[in-house]
Structure formats: structure tokens, C-alpha cells
Amino acid sequence: MTELRRVREAVDYDKLEQLYPPAPEYFEGAWLDDPATIEAKQLERLKARATEAAKVPFFANRWSEAGFDPDAIKTLADLTNAPTYTVDDIRASIEANPPFGDYQGVSVDDAATQPMRLFTSGGTTGRSRPTLYTAWDREVGALLTARALYLQGIRPGDVVINAWAYSTHNGAHIMDEAVYKWLNCVVISTGTGNVTPSKKQVELAIEYGAKAILTTGDYLLHLADVAREMGHDPKDLGLTALPNIGDTETLEATFGIPVLQSYGFHEVQWVAVECPEKDGLHIFEDAFVVEIVDVETGEPLPDGEQGAIVITELYKTGSPQFRYNIMDLSTLYPREQCACGSWLRKMAPFAGRGDNMVKLRGVNVWPEALGAIATAVPGVTDDYFVRAYRTGNRDEITVSVVSEQADTADVQAAVAKALHDAVGVKMGVEVGAPGSLDLSTGFGTVAKLVRFRDDR
Numbered sequence: 451m452t453e454l455r456r457v458r459e460a461v462d463y464d465k466l467e468q469l470y471p472p473a474p475e476y477f478e479g480a481w482l483d484d485p486a487t488i489e490a491k492q493l494e495r496l497k498a499r500a501t502e503a504a505k506v507p508f509f510a511n512r513w514s515e516a517g518f519d520p521d522a523i524k525t526l527a528d529l530t531n532a533p534t535y536t537v538d539d540i541r542a543s544i545e546a547n548p549p550f551g552d553y554q555g556v557s558v559d560d561a562a563t564q565p566m567r568l569f570t571s572g573g574t575t576g577r578s579r580p581t582l583y584t585a586w587d588r589e590v591g592a593l594l595t596a597r598a599l600y601l602q603g604i605r606p607g608d609v610v611i612n613a614w615a616y617s618t619h620n621g622a623h624i625m626d627e628a629v630y631k632w633l634n635c636v637v638i639s640t641g642t643g644n645v646t647p648s649k650k651q652v653e654l655a656i657e658y659g660a661k662a663i664l665t666t667g668d669y670l671l672h673l674a675d676v677a678r679e680m681g682h683d684p685k686d687l688g689l690t691a692l693p694n695i696g697d698t699e700t701l702e703a704t705f706g707i708p709v710l711q712s713y714g715f716h717e718v719q720w721v722a723v724e725c726p727e728k729d730g731l732h733i734f735e736d737a738f739v740v741e742i743v744d745v746e747t748g749e750p751l752p753d754g755e756q757g758a759i760v761i762t763e764l765y766k767t768g769s770p771q772f773r774y775n776i777m778d779l780s781t782l783y784p785r786e787q788c789a790c791g792s793w794l795r796k797m798a799p800f801a802g803r804g805d806n807m808v809k810l811r812g813v814n815v816w817p818e819a820l821g822a823i824a825t826a827v828p829g830v831t832d833d834y835f836v837r838a839y840r841t842g843n844r845d846e847i848t849v850s851v852v853s854e855q856a857d858t859a860d861v862q863a864a865v866a867k868a869l870h871d872a873v874g875v876k877m878g879v880e881v882g883a884p885g886s887l888d889l890s891t892g893f894g895t896v897a898k899l900v901r902f903r904d905d906r
């Protein structure tokens with residue numbers, strides 16, 4: 451019989467906190483490490499991760515095909531000798547070895563020796579993509595998430611509403627574990643508006659003095675509208691933290707407090723967070739190596755060039771993520787000391803999905819980037835929708851925006867010019883009245899607005 455180990459036996463908490471200090475002490479310690487210390491830690495942990503990942507068939511097979519020897523890592527730069535992989539490789543692994551694929555470092559049988567969880571991503575079409583999390587992975591992942599939430603303004607003892615969707619996805623759960631276990635917050639787990647109606651969410655926030663509502667930026671703005679209908683100015687709700695993913699400027703204007711951006715995803719939790727200088731997101735380099743590669747070739751790009759994010763985590767004990775090309779777009783800053791005192795490398799905020807790329811007359815364009823350019827034009831609201839389609843043998847793009855002006859000819863010309871100046875290619879521009887894009891974006895019916903449709 452397998453020996454039953456409960457969480458306190460399975461996780462060495464002293465070791466965990468020494469390797470990955472939690473907030474707030476992290477910001478007085480490892481956050482301020484000098485470059486040599488940061489990179490020495492990364493190299494040591496990278497070697498250990500490579501050794502462990504090599505035991506997992508998915509990595510062992512790919513590495514042997516590519517001629518990559520995990521024991522040959524001598525410097526951080528050697529990491530680029532390992533092949534990258536994308537979600538397509540994960541899907542193929544699951545198809546060949548259902549339902550778990552061959553990329554998990556642990557199996558359900560291991561749950562007897564430690565508490566484990568299973569979360570999935572994707573799966574709206576086709577099979578969902580499972581990840582098994584060991585007790586250690588849950589704890590460190592939650593601790594990293596709590597670091598980001600702390601910098602974003604959440605403090606121990608705060609009442610926090612968690613309005614993310616508690617589902618088979620990791621998102622709501624890791625937020626819950628982060629604020630409950632690592633920031634001693636009192637969590638009210640409302641879930642989305644389908645579970646707890648929006649009016650009730652606002653009532654709970656007021657009644658219990660919530661300091662933050664964890665959800666998408668779009669849903670938070672919807673709650674602001676609901677609050678106004680109930681006779682409350684959103685600025686008076688008493689929120690002191692806005693750790694929400696979405697339109698930073700609109701959120702700040704609506705609630706009257708600053709928004710610091712962050713970046714993370716299902717399989718690895720929180721990777722980076724903006725500091726109060728608001729010039730790039732510092733990467734938690736004791737737990738990650740972040741690279742930026744060319745979207746098409748997968749080759750590493752120099753600092754300052756936009757490409758796809760490739761993540762190697764340095765902390766997990768279950769399913770490794772070793773050079774995972776997540777196809778989110780960002781840019782790496784060169785390592786230099788930030789005015790906040792930290793030497794941790796910075797990355798630009800999420801700039802869109804690499805797989806939404808449209809090649810327009812030889813130029814790579816991303817819908818989210820076009821939206822940012824178009825909505826910055828005076829007279830245009832924050833709403834936009836981008837459609838790609840094919841005419842003859844040519845890909846075309848139309849950017850639709852919204853203006854409150856009666857005569858929109860000037861706005862249309864100004865948006866077209868701004869897009870042409872920035873991208874160097876002519877594209878269609880449509881200007882509609884407020885509300886005209888709601889059917890396309892799903893405003894009022896979906897949690898995360900749709901900004902792009904590929905009709906090619």
C-alpha cells in the first residue's frame with residue numbers, strides 16, 4: 451500500500467519560503483537582488499529543471515530528436531539549444547496518449563503521496579488540455595500570484611471578492627488560493643455574474659467593505675455601471691486595488707485608483723507584475739526564464755523586438771513547462787536597474803495573440819495592436835472590432851471603431867491615417883455609433899470581449 455502523505459508532509463514550507471519568498475518580505479529581499487545573484491539562482495534552478503523534465507517522455511523524445519542534452523547546460527544562454535513547443539504539440543501529445551498526453555511529470559496515482567489537482571485549459575472545441583498540479587506546484591503558484599496581487603494593492607486582512615469563473619480552469623482557483631493562503635485575505639467566492647447576479651456582487655462589495663474585485667476589466671466596468679444604476683459612484687465603493695486584466699486607463703478613470711498590470715497563464719500562474727514606476731512588468735526571475743522569439747520562425751529575438759513569449763518555469767515538481775511558446779506577444783527590456791530599485795528583467799504588457807497574426811501585404815499585424823492605435827485617435831471611444839477577410843488572393847483588414855460625433859468623416863480619415871502611419875499598409879476603417887459593435891464583441895453577454903474575427 452502506498453504511504454498516505456498529507457499536505458504538511460508533502461510540502462516542506464520552510465524550504466519553499468526560503469527558495470520563493472512570499473509577499474511582503476519578497477519585496478525587501480529577492481526583488482532587490484543584484485544581476486549576478488539573479489542569474490546564478492536561475493542557472494542553478496534551470497539545470498535542475500532540465501534534469502527533471504528529461505524524465506518526462508514528451509521532453510525526452512523532443513530533446514533527443516533535436517540533439518539537445520539537458521546535462522550540457524552550462525550557461526543561461528544554453529537554454530536556447532532546447533527546442534520550443536506550442537499548444538499544437540500539446541494537442542498532438544494528447545491525441546496520441548489520451549487523456550493526459552505524455553507531457554505530465556506525475557500521474558493521478560501520485561495523489562496518494564500528496565494532495566494534487568487537475569485543471570484544464572482550452573477545450574471549447576476538441577479535447578481539453580489537462581495539467582496535473584502537485585501540492586508544491588499549487589503552493590508556489592499561489593505564492594507567485596500573491597506577490598503580483600500584493601504589488602497591485604491587495605493587503606493582508608482585506609476582504610476580496612473573487613468574481614472569476616470557478617470552473618475546470620485554473621484561473622479562479624489560483625486567485626482564491628493566493629489571497630486566502632498567502633495574503634490572509636477574506637475571500638468571498640461569488641464567481642461570475644451567472645452564479646451571483648451583478649447587483650448582488652455590488653451589494654456584497656459594499657456590505658462587507660471589499661477592497662478588490664478579482665475579475666476581467668470588462669466585467670468590472672459592467673459592475674461600475676450596475677453600481678451607478680444603484681445610485682453609487684464607483685469611486686465611492688472603497689476599492690483600493692484593481693488587479694484586473696483590461697483597459698487600464700478606463701479602469702483608472704472609473705474607480706479613481708491606479709492599475710498595475712501583470713502577466714500569467716494557466717499552466718505556470720503569475721509570471722510578472724508592473725511596479726509603481728509603470729514602465730514594464732518585472733519578471734519573477736527566481737521562478738521563470740522568459741524569452742521572446744519570432745512568431746514565425748521561433749528564433750530568439752533581440753531585446754526590444756516584439757515577438758512570442760517563451761516560458762521556462764523554474765519551480766514546478768509536477769508537469770514541466772520548458773521553453774513553452776505560449777504565443778502571447780510581448781517585448782523584453784534589457785536588464786537594468788529600475789527606479790524602484792529592482793534589477794529583475796522587465797517585459798512589456800501582453801500585446802495580443804501571436805496566432806491572431808494577419809499578414810497584410812507582407813507586413814505582420816496583430817488585431818490588438820491595431821485596436822490600440824485606432825482607439826488612441828481623438829474622437830474615438832475605447833470600443834473596437836477588427837475583421838480579417840480575403841478578397842481574391844489578398845488578405846484584407848477592416849478596423850471598426852465607435853465615435854459619439856454626428857459627423858464621422860474626419861474621424862474615419864484620422865483613424866485610417868493613424869493606422870497607415872503606424873503599419874505602413876492601407877486598411878479599411880468603419881466608424882459607428884456607440885453600441886454598434888456590441889453584437890460583434892459580445893458586450894453584455896460574454897465575460898471577455900471578442901475583438902477579432904478571422905473570416906479568411
Ligand SMILES: [Zn+2]
Pocket residue numbers: 725726727732788789790791792
Ligand atoms: Zn520597477
